[in-house]
Structures are given as C-alpha cells and as structure tokens.
C-alpha cells in the first residue's frame with residue numbers, strides 16, 4: 001500500500017513561503033513525477049512527504065493515517081538522493097543492509113534480501129566494493145538497492161539521474177520504469193527534465209514557484225495544457241507562442257502551436273527564412289526567422305526535408321492543433 | 334604529479350627545504366647523543382671524559398625515572414581522552430545552527446591562544462588555590478572541605494589545566510571535519526531508520542575517524558613535552574607525583590647541572606616518543622590512507 005494524500009500543505013522558510021497551500025492525491029502504485037524549473041520547490045515538496053522537513057501547515061496522510069508529525073523512519077518511505085548519499089566507509093553489501101540492520105532484522109533474512117536486491121540490480125560482482133570504487137550508474141543502483149530492500153510503501157526519488165551521462169540516463173530510466181512495473185509500488189520522482197517526466201510518469205505534476213500548475217497524464221498535459229506555462233514546459237522542442245494579429249484571428253490573446261504540428265512546403269499561409277537547422281537524422285528542427293509571428297519559429301520536419309540556410313520557406317499550421325490562451329495565459333477551451 | 338619529469342622536478346624543488354630541516358634536526362640530535370656519552374657536569378670545570386653507557390645507566394635506575402614514565406603516560410593518556418571525547422561532544426553541539434554561533438566559536442577557541450605559563454598560573458591562583466581560588470570558595474560556601482588540588486590530586490589537576498588548553502584544538506578540528514559531512518548522508522540514514530545514536534556511531538564517527546587520528550597524533554607529540562604547566566604549578570612534586578620525562582631531564586641538566594645525564598634522558602625521550610608515534614601510526618594509521 002502506498003497511497004499519499006496532501007491536504008493544504010504549505011512550507012515557509014522564515015518569511016519566504018516556498019510552497020503555498022496545495023492539495024495532491026497520489027494513488028497506490030502510481031508513478032508520479034514532479035516536474036518544474038529549478039527552484040520551484042520540487043525537492044522541498046518531496047522532503048515534506050519524506051518527513052525531512054516539517055510542514056508549516058496542512059496535513060499528510062499515508063494510507064489513510066495521519067503522518068504529519070510522524071518521523072521519517074516511521075513513514076515507511078524510502079528515498080534515493082541526487083548525490084546518492086551512500087555511506088562511503090561501508091561496502092555495497094553493508095550499504096544495502098543498513099536499513100535492515102536498523103530495523104533489527106535477523107541476519108539470515110538480511111543476507112537473503114541483500115543478495116536478492118543485488119541480483120535484481122546487477123550488483124553481485126561489486127557487492128564487497130566501497131562506493132568510491134563504483135561508477136556513477138553503479139552507485140545509483142546501490143542507492144536504489146538500499147531503498148528496495150526495505151519494501152517501502154512508496155519510493156521517493158530526487159533527481160536520481162542528473163549526475164549520469166546521457167546514454168546511462170536513458171538506460172537507468174528504463175530500469176527504474178521496469179522496477180516500478182515489477183514492484184508495483186508507488187513512486188514519486190522529481191526531475192526538471194520534461195523528457196524523463198513524459199517517458200516515465202503515470203501522472204505528472206507540473207510545479208511553478210511552489211504552485212501546482214496542472215496534474216495529469218503525460219498525454220493530457222501534451223494535448224490539453226491548462227495554461228501557457230505548462231504548454232511551454234511540456235514537449236520538446238518548445239511550443240511556439242504567437243500573439244497579436246495572428247492570435248486575434250483565432251479569437252485569443254495568444255496562440256500556441258507545437259513544432260511538430262507545422263508542415264513545411266512550397267506553399268502555405270506563413271512564410272519565413274530558414275535559419276539554423278538541427279539535424280537529428282530522423283527529424284530536423286528548423287529555426288525560421290522573419291515570419292512576423294514569433295522569432296524564431298521552431299518547426300519539426302522529417303529528416304529527408306532539405307532546406308538550407310537562407311532559403312525561403314512556407315509553413316502550414318494544423319488548425320486543429322492550435323492552442324488558444326487568454327490574457328492571463330489560461331487555455332480557452 | 335603524474336609524470337617522471339614532474340616527479341623529479343618536485344624532488345629538486347623541495348630538496349633545499351628538506352636539507353634545511355635535516356640540518357636543523359640533525360645537529361642538535363647529534364650533539365645530544367654526543368653529550369650523553371660524556372661525563373659532563375657544569376659543576377666540575379675542565380675534563381669531560383668519555384663515560385660510555387654510565388649516564389644512561391644512572392638515569393634509568395634513578396627511582397624518579399619509573400615515576401616519570403608513568404606520569405608521562407598518564408598525563409598524555411588523560412589529556413587525550415578528555416580532549417578527544419570532550420572535543421567530539423563540543424563539536425557536535427557547535428555544529429547545530431544557533432544564535433551567536435560566531436561569537437561562541439571564538440570563545441571556544443580562545444583558551445588555545447593563552448600561553449601555558451599564564452593559563453597554569455591563572456588556574457593555580459584563581460581557581461585551584463584552596464583558600465582564595467574559586468573552587469575553594471565554592472566548596473567552603475557549600476560547607477565542604479576545600480580540596481588542595483596540587484597537594485591531594487596534583488597529576489589530575491595538571492591534566493585538567495592541560496586539557497583546558499587543548500580542548501579547543503580538538504574541538505576546532507573535529508568541528509571542521511563534522512561540517513564537511515554530507516547532510517544527505519545523515520538524512521538518508523534518518524530515512525533508513527537510524528536513530529540519533531546510530532547516526533552518530535555508523536555515520537558521524539567513521540567520517541570523523543581521520544580527524545580524530547590527526548587530533549591524537551598531533552596532541553601526543555606536544556603532550557609528551559609538557560613542561561611549563563608543571564614548572565609553574567607543582568615543580569614536579571609533591572615528591573615525584575607530577576614529574577614527567579621532560580621535567581626529569583630539566584631536573585638533571587639544569588638543577589643538578591649534569592649535562593651528560595640530561596642528554597641521556599633526552600635521547601631516551603626521543604626513543605620513547607618514536608615508539609609511541611610508531612605504535613599510534615600502526616594502530617590508527619590505517620584510517621589515514623582509507
């Protein structure tokens with residue numbers, strides 16, 4: 001079980017209110033991702049759930065029981081830190097065994113669980129090494145191992161992959177997703193990388209300055225962002241925002257169109273000059289200038305489309321994929 | 334220093350310093366060894382004949398010698414125990430964020446800057462004097478018999494004075510080490526269910542092992558040669574109750590004017606210091622390269 005309910009919780013450091021009162025409901029077995037720009041309060045929110053920080057007001061319920069004043073160890077949650085926070089003077093085995101030893105489990109059971117966890121995480125060959133003798137990915141796995149042996153009600157991850165290189169990040173992303181499928185335990189995962197959020201989450205919570213901007217599945221957020229912030233944050237490359245005359249035509253203060261929803265060709269209602277082209281092989285991202293709409297306007301075309309720097313290009317937006325926003329930046333349905 | 338060239342360059346660069354240090358150390362050492370084999374008493378002017386092992390024999394068989402060795406070890410051990418444990422305690426207290434931390438830290442380190450003679454005199458006259466000292470006054474006002482510190486518990490009193498001087502040193506080094514401990518490790522341990530005591534034992538103490546080693550090694554070197562505190566308070570007495578090796582050497586060479594005997598004591602002290610150092614290195618040195 002791992003159902004978590006936040007009711008009107010807020011957090012202030014001194015006079016600064018980092019998290020204004022917010023509500024959030026996390027179902028058992030869900031993979032929830034907190035995403036938002038740096039400094040928006042993701043870590044703080046996670047630490048409130050973990051119990052490492054006291055809430056300023058509001059209440060936290062875990063599996064229906066009030067846990068607002070429960071110390072971290074008693075909440076039955078396990079956390080994986082960004083810096084891994086492994087114990088440097090203990091071997092991998094002792095690191096993984098530490099929470100069990102603290103729970104005064106008997107040695108036979110500890111050995112069994114540690115061996116199992118090491119097997120699952122491919123750590124068996126390194127089990128007697130110190131953390132300093134491991135690579136970043138291996139350290140990450142030890143940290144995860146230390147979390148899973150306790151069989152917690154929920155896992156909390158604070159940007160666990162941000163210290164890894166790009167290739168490893170993709171691999172670990174998959175491993176964590178697979179772990180979630182296998183354990184079927186609630187996971188709360190903090191990241192500022194929207195790709196991680198989109199690929200891993202059942203439910204994404206988009207935060208800005210401590211305020212929840214939108215909660216929803218990755219596709220909901222992609223297809224129907226509630227406001228301009230979410231629209232700009234989710235999706236890569238970013239959505240193009242167009243104001244003034246063109247927006248007025250659609251009866252909105254601003255409109256947004258994703259790069260993948262604009263077609264390029266020799267004819268079309270919009271016209272511009274090709275700037276930088278980013279070739280990814282499968283796709284090419286063109287930065288288009290002098291459109292009179294937004295500068296630059298980003299467009300995604302298939303990899304075969306060949307335009308070079310300075311060419312004039314015509315664009316056709318897909319009308320049904322245009323998002324409309326009012327003066328306050330809220331979506332017009 | 335990865336390459337061969339840079340390594341030999343480094344050796345060349347530091348050689349003047351090494352030579353200077355070597356000369357600085359070797360000349361007095363050789364002179365001491367040389368004197369220790371002479372019958373050389375300042376009261377007998379003229380001849381300084383070769384004496385063989387005679388000085389060593391008399392120095393070691395002197396009844397004060399055993400007392401001095403024992404006192405030295407008790408003094409060093411006592412001060413080490415008090416300063417390391419007390420320093421740990423103080424460092425943990427000071428590590429918490431609290432009001433006026435800066436001022437408190439300065440106050441904590443202050444005793445280290447007081448000269449040993451001065452601090453010993455202050456302790457002797459203002460605190461430990463049975464009639465005028467603060468401790469005596471407190472005892473009297475509470476109706477107890479005041480303790481005559483230097484008469485009844487002379488060695489313990491000196492241990493107390495020296496500990497007062499060295500506690501700040503230990504505290505400061507341990508505090509610095511404690512502040513370098515990654516907070517996330519403590520938080521991880523907290524999430525893992527470790528209580529305060531377990532966090533101290535399994536996380537903080539191993540992290541501090543290196544700093545504790547440094548504190549013990551450095552202090553041992555200085556504590557073996559405690560002198561001023563003894564000279565101004567007890568003069569090694571009553572009897573030989575507070576005579577340590579350094580003080581015994583002082584007695585031989587400067588009170589009995591026997592340079593040969595004093596030098597022999599000096600050589601013995603050097604050997605003893607090295608034995609202690611090797612012993613300590615062996616015992617805790619593995620923390621240094623971990």
Ligand SMILES: Nc1ncnc2c1ncn2[C@@H]1O[C@H](COP(=O)(O)OP(=O)(O)OP(=O)(O)O)[C@@H](O)[C@H]1O
Pocket residue numbers: 013018036037038039040041042043044045192
């Ligand atoms: N202990 C603290 N005291 C005062 N302010 C704090 C404290 N911890 C965090 N803050 C402030 O709270 C805000 C949110 O911090 P938080 O660490 O939650 O951000 P984040 O979303 O995790 O950012 P990042 O993606 O960079 O990790 C920041 O503005 C930060 O300065």
Ligand SMILES: [Mg+2]
Pocket residue numbers: 042043044158159
């Ligand atoms: Mg953070």
